[in-house]
Amino acid sequence: MRRRRHRRDRRHSSTFRALAGTLALTAALSVTTGCKEMRIRVEDGSGKGAGHAAPAPSASLPATPAAPSSHAPAPKPPKPTHAAPKPVLAPGDRSGRVRELQARLRQLKHFDRNPTGYYGSVTAAAVTAFQRAQGLPRTGSADAATLSALRVRTQPPTRDELYPPTTRPVAAPDPRCLTGRVICISKKSDTLAWMVDGKVVSAMDVRFGSQYTPTREGAFGITFKSRHHVSTIYDTPMPYAMFFSGGQAIHYSSDFAARGYSGASHGCVNVRDKKKIAALFQQVKPGTKVVIYR
Structure with missing residues (x-):
């Protein structure tokens, strides 16, 4: 009886120990699992796993613009511009004042023509040359400073200086032109002077033939005159023609009146002033001497 009870007690004691061990293991596992969950909650702060961490800021976001430096240099003010002197006389003008300007420039050898009263490219070039020589702004137009400097360095032009017989200065006459009535023609100055006993009665601009049809040089005489002549070779008008050599x-x-020296004749002596050649035509007679020289 005791042995049976003793064996039963031993079984109960063994069962109790086994149950106690199981309970202890279960408690230990519960405590370990609870710490792991606690650690997850503490690390994330939201109850989510570590794999759900907030994304990092994108690298493509625009950077915050830097504040402007207070030490940046201030922009430079624009340089002052000096307006060109206001012209008193300028290209395209036509007047007595232009004629005086040209006469004064000719006194200083800046203008190699006779005064015409027209302010063209030749006058502008002469004014520029004078301005360069005086250290003035080279505008080619005559402002107040240019005119003042010109008056100081020149004399008031005479009437002959202001109103010469041609636009080009008449060359010194050939010795053959100094006696009698002579049509004295200079290829050097491109002028014709109607001379009587060594004095110039009238003068005019002329042009000559080209290198292929040159105008002959030498002493000749007028052979005949033709008021309304037309060339039988070129079929062109030759008003007030006075033939001297063939x-x-x-x-x-x-053509000379319209184009000036940009053209040439076929050997004749061209005159561009119709009134002057008409007056000369009335005075010249057959046999009148003609001298053409360089």
Whole structure:
């Protein structure tokens, strides 16, 4: 009886120990699991796992602009511009004041023509040359300072200086032109002077033939005159023609009047002033001497 009870007690004691061990293991596992959950909650702060951490800021976001430096240099003010002197006389003008300007420039050898009263490219170039020599702004137009400097360095032009017979100065006459009535023509100055006993009665601009049809040089005489002549070779008008050597003549040329020295004749002596050649035509007679020289 005791042995049975003793064996039963031993079984109960063994069962109790086994149950106690199981309870102890369960408690230990519960405590370990609870610490792990606690650690997750503490690290994330939201109850979510570590794999759900907040994304890092994107690298493509614009950077905050830097504040402007207080030490940046201030912009430089624009340089002052000096307006060109206001012209008193300028290209395109036509007046007596332009004629005086040209005469004064000619006294200083800046203008190699006779005064015309027209302010063209030749006058502008002469004014520029004078301004350069005086250290003035080279504008080509005559302002007050330019005119003042010119008056100080020149004399008031005479009437002959202001109103010469041609636009080009007449060359010194050939010795053959100093006696009698002579049509004296200079290839050097491109001028014709009607001279009586060594004095110039009238003068005019002329042009000559080209290198292929040159105007002859030497002493000749007028052979015949033709008021309304037309060339039989070129079929062109030759008003107030005065022939002196074969088919070469002194005559008015509308082409010379229009184009100036950009053209040439076929050997004749062209005149561009119709009134002057008409007056000369009335005074010249057959046999009148003609001298053409360089």
